[in-house]
Structure formats: structure tokens, C-alpha cells
Amino acid sequence: MVDLPVPSRGALPGVVPGMYFGTAPTIRARRGVPLSINCQALMENRQIDLTPRAGHGGEVRHEAGAPTRSRWLTPGEVIDAHRHDDHQIVYAARGVVLVTTGSGSWVAPANRALWIPAGTVHAHQASGDLELHFLGLPAAVNPLGLDEPTALSVSPLLRELLLASTRSPGDGSDERRRLRAVLLDQLRASAQQPLHLPAPTVARLRAVCDLLYADPADNRTLAQLGSQAGASARTLSRLFRSDLGMTFPQWRTQLRLQHALLLLAEHTPVTAVAHRCGWSSASAFIDVFGRVFGHTPGAHTA
Secondary structure, three states: OOOOOOOOOOOOOOOOOOOOOOOOOOOEOEOOEOOOOEEEOOOOOOEEEOOOOOOOOOOOEEEOOOOOEEEEEOOOOEEEEEEEOOEEEEEEEEEEEEEEEOOEEEEEOOOEEEEEOOOEOEEEEEEEEEEEEEEEEOOOOOOOOOOOOEEEEOOHHHHHHHHHHHHOOOOOOHHHHHHHHHHHHHHHOOOEEOOEEEOOOOHHHHHHHHHHHHOOOOOOOHHHHHHHHOOOHHHHHHHHHHHHOOOHHHHHHHHHHHHHHHHHHOOOOHHHHHHHOOOOOHHHHHHHHHHHHOOOHHHHOO
């Protein structure tokens, strides 16, 4: 059981202020053991499949080093499941990226970056036209001491450092080394962000979560969802805390916020996003979004 702090008066419904949601362990591929997990992508009800691709001997695609480069992806385009021996920072300068692992999913807009630890099996999906920047770091270099995927805030300075680092990644000059040192200092100062949606591992809980993956606007109570999934509200409430490390309202709010980011990246109007994600009004959605991300959803559609 994970003890959650009690929200303060006026706290965001379903979100504990300051809480980092990355509580579930990362599932890593072991040699000779196929990893087969279907994690729900939130855009157009697609799935990002972490099953090993044909031609890789039944194993997840392996890349010895994490590349440092930039790449454009079209809306909905997927980089299939793979792992690196190095750490990697993933940053979307334009659009929104969805990163899926065996323990859940992370969505990052342009003011967030994702830390992918060495050895973590992960896949990427683009929402909107995606300008994606990858920065590889040796496994021995871990400025934040993180061993699971994490969303980090990106200051204007860190953004420029990430962009500059991917423009000429093969440059081994003294100037490049100094730039890398400043970048690592900025990473150490980056705050962790609550952008993780953990994936359920228990069948009864997965059945309920699947209903909400399919329709984030579903406003049924936990008891009503449980009656369809064949489990009581009390049992499901316990499973949300023990399996996912958060309450049912917190998980559903996190799901809706992730879905909202993906829809906004597709230039969906704010009012339509609010409706499709289950908020009673656009103003209620704007309030929740602003308190979590620090800016209005309209900033993503400009």
C-alpha cells in the first residue's frame, strides 16, 4: 500500500499537489524472455505494442548507444519498442510525444522533457507534427540519480541547450564539452513533473482502466464501472492504491490530462477537448489544466 498525502483545501480534484506519479517499477526486457505488453495509446484509441518485432529473434530491438539527433515524425507515427544501453533524454520542440513503457505512459509537450533510463524498453508516438530531439548520455552519467522514466520541466535555457546539443552531435570540441556540462547542470535543477499514467497489472483493474482508455469522458462512478468489470468499488479502490500508487480520481484525472494534451497537439479546439475528456465545462478544464501545467490549454493550439 502506498500512503498518499492528503490534499489541502482547494486542491485540484483528483491530483495531490506536488505529487510525482512515477511509482510503478519499469519493466525491462531480459535476454531470451519476450516482453509482450499492450499499452493503450490515447489518440484515436490506438495501441503502442511493446511486443518484439519480427526479425529480432523474439527479442526487443536493442541499440547499444542512445543516439543524439533530431527527427520529424508525422501525426500518429510510431517508433517501435526498443531499448538502449545508454540513458536518453527525449524532447519535443514541437508537437507532443507519447512515450510508453511496461509500467505506463508519459506525455510531454514542448515545456517538458522525458528521461529514459538505460535498459528501459520504450516506444514513441507522435501527436501532431512532431519535432523530436534525442540526447544520449552514457549509463554512468545520471545527473538526477533516476532509475525510472521521469518527466522534467524545461526552462528556456535548457530548451536551447537541448536544441544546440542535437544540431551537431558528433562535434567533440571543447566548446561542445562545456555546453554538455552546462546542460547537465540544468538537468540537475529541473523539477520532476506529474505526467506519468501508470499501467495496471491486475486483470480486474485493467478491465476498468480499459473502459476509460476507450472513453476518457466516461463519468461513471467506480461502483458503476466495477459492475461492468465484475469487481466491487471497495476492491477496485484498494487496487488503484496498491497497484497504481494513486486513487481512482487521481488516475482518471491524469488520464484525461494526457488525452487533452494529445488532442490539443492535433489543434482540437479547447471547448471540444474539454467535452471529449469529460470536463463539465471549458472553464473547469482550463482551471485544472492551468493548475497542473502552469499555463492555459490555449497555448498548445496557438
